Amino acid sequence: MMTGKSKSAAAKIAEADRKATYKLAEHRDAPVVKATGFLAEVADQPQLIATSIGTLVIGLVARRPDLIRGGARMLASHLAATAAKSVIKHSVDRTRPGHALDTGKARFETGDSDDHKQTSFPSGHTAGAVAVARAASRDIDGAAMPSALATVAVAAAQPVNGKHYLSDLVVGAAVGWIAEAAVSALFDRVAPVVEHVTENRERSADHDPATVPNGVEGTVPPA
Known part of the structure; x- marks a missing residue:
């Protein structure tokens, strides 16, 4: 219970959050600001x-395990982050x-509105971008810096x-971070097992006496 x-x-803190965000959003209708709107779409779910x-x-086509x-x-x-932010x-x-600036009215309370204008909290774009960026940086060399910069641009x-309010971004980033960490904890246990099974199957196929390389004559058991 809060004292x-x-x-x-x-x-x-809430008042400072509102004032800072409203200050940043003052010029939201300016052409140069609207031009940055595409950054938000880059991190949309699709x-x-x-x-x-x-x-x-x-990776499958190029046979790149990373x-x-x-x-x-x-x-x-991304799916985990999306599910988590949807619950919130x-x-x-x-x-x-x-x-809120257009109408002079603002709500921040428990509820389940389907109105897009009332679903600011948290930032789903930030949650998804953080989750995907963190995931990419774990396996793909050179992906950490570009993905981090892209995430910052999306959030900004x-x-x-x-x-979104600044606090929406903070909570969205936390949701994405935690979701990715949870997925990776499971992924790092499962992925090696899957890769081991796949490698064994490939080795078995390579040593299968019924397998005849292209252009090489051999005997194949009748079907």
């Missing part, structure tokens, strides 16, 4: 899923800052466009 001092501190699956497919693991980890982490969004209603575009 009087705790409630006062929380209220001050795009992150497509990126994860694309990485996995490229890309296969990376793509699979990215996809699983369906428990809390918060008016997006841009709409949210408040200036009036989409």
